[in-house]
Amino acid sequence: MDVNEFRIRGKQVIDEIADYYENLGNIKPMANVEPGYLYKLLSHEVPETGESLDAIQKDIREKIMPGMTHWQSPNFYAWFPTNTSFPAMLGDMYCGMFSIVEFNWLCSPAATELETVVMDALGKLIGLPERFMAIQDDGFEGDGGGVIQGGASEATMVAMIAAREMATEKLKAKGHSESEIVALRNTLVAYCSDQTHSSAQKAANLIGCQINVIQTASDFRLTKELLSEAIAKDKEQGLIPFY
Numbered sequence: 001m002d003v004n005e006f007r008i009r010g011k012q013v014i015d016e017i018a019d020y021y022e023n024l025g026n027i028k029p030m031a032n033v034e035p036g037y038l039y040k041l042l043s044h045e046v047p048e049t050g051e052s053l054d055a056i057q058k059d060i061r062e063k064i065m066p067g068m069t070h071w072q073s074p075n076f077y078a079w080f081p082t083n084t085s086f087p088a089m090l091g092d093m094y095c096g097m098f099s100i101v102e103f104n105w106l107c108s109p110a111a112t113e114l115e116t117v118v119m120d121a122l123g124k125l126i127g128l129p130e131r132f133m134a135i136q137d138d139g140f141e142g143d144g145g146g147v148i149q150g151g152a153s154e155a156t157m158v159a160m161i162a163a164r165e166m167a168t169e170k171l172k173a174k175g176h177s178e179s180e181i182v183a184l185r186n187t188l189v190a191y192c193s194d195q196t197h198s199s200a201q202k203a204a205n206l207i208g209c210q211i212n213v214i215q216t217a218s219d220f221r222l223t224k225e226l227l228s229e230a231i232a233k234d235k236e237q238g239l240i241p242f243y
Contacts, residue, residue: 001053009053012053012057016057017089021072024070024072024073024074025073025074025075027070027073028070028075029069029070029073029075029076029078030069030070030076030078031066031067031068031069032066033066033067037066037067038063038064038067041063042059042063072084098111115147115148116134116135116145118148119134119145119146119147119148120133120134120135120145120146122146123144123146130142130144131143131144132144132145132146133145134146152197152199153199153202153203156197156199156200156202156203157199157202157203157206157207159203159243160190160200160203160204160207160209160243161207163190163242163243164185164188164207164209164242164243166242167188167240167242168181168185171184184240185208185209186208186210187210187238187239187240188209188210188239188240188242188243189209189210189211189212189234189239189240189241189242190203190204190209190210190211190212190241190242190243191211191212191214191227191230191231191241191243192211192212192213192214192222193213193214193215193216193220193221193222194213194214194215194216195216195220195222196213201213209242209243210239212230212234214226214227214230
């Protein structure tokens with residue numbers, strides 16, 4: 001696809017997206033297919049040559065669309081509407097245009113600094129103290145700052161890793177050796193309630209820590225009494241609460 005075909009095809013795709021949203025209220029929000037339906041419809045070999053966009057669009061209409069759950073539908077009440085909008089879609093196009101890899105500031109200064117500005121603005125919007133900001137009001141760099149994550153599960157894991165590293169630094173400050181810290185990491189324990197999203201258990205599995213799932217009270221709340229009791233019992237067993 002050269003740049004001229006890209007101009008033409010890009011307009012076609014934009015029109016398809018606009019048509020989709022105009023008619024979304026008339027589309028059944030839940031898919032009516034059986035598991036494995038798509039496996040039977042698609043080739044199982046990597047093609048030697050690419051297909052035309054016309055063929056791909058036909059596959060989207062006839063094979064992909066019937067298996068989609070339409071989260072943006074006004075008739076969809078199963079979970080929650082996912083975060084998208086027409087401005088966000090245009091933003092995704094710009095992201096695709098630049099297609100940068102952000103290892104560090106030098107890889108793309110504007111991207112790094114834009115994330116810092118956005119996260120500080122969000123922190124101020126929700127009323128976080130200044131110590132949580134990357135840039136303080138006096139213009140100096142602070143110890144805070146946020147990072148944009150791809151979803152709730154990813155954010156939970158990153159938060160748990162940050163807590164683990166903070167706990168590790170505290171162990172170092174107490175004079176523990178590297179070998180002792182490695183052993184003590186196995187005793188780190190995180191806490192959540194039996195009503196917590198599965199992302200907490202997944203995060204604990206991925207970073208290799210223990211997790212204590214606390215049974216909630218009759219009103220499904222995790223109270224400070226229940227949490228304090230769980231922490232006290234774990235400390236008696238030599239575990240280190242960290243999250």
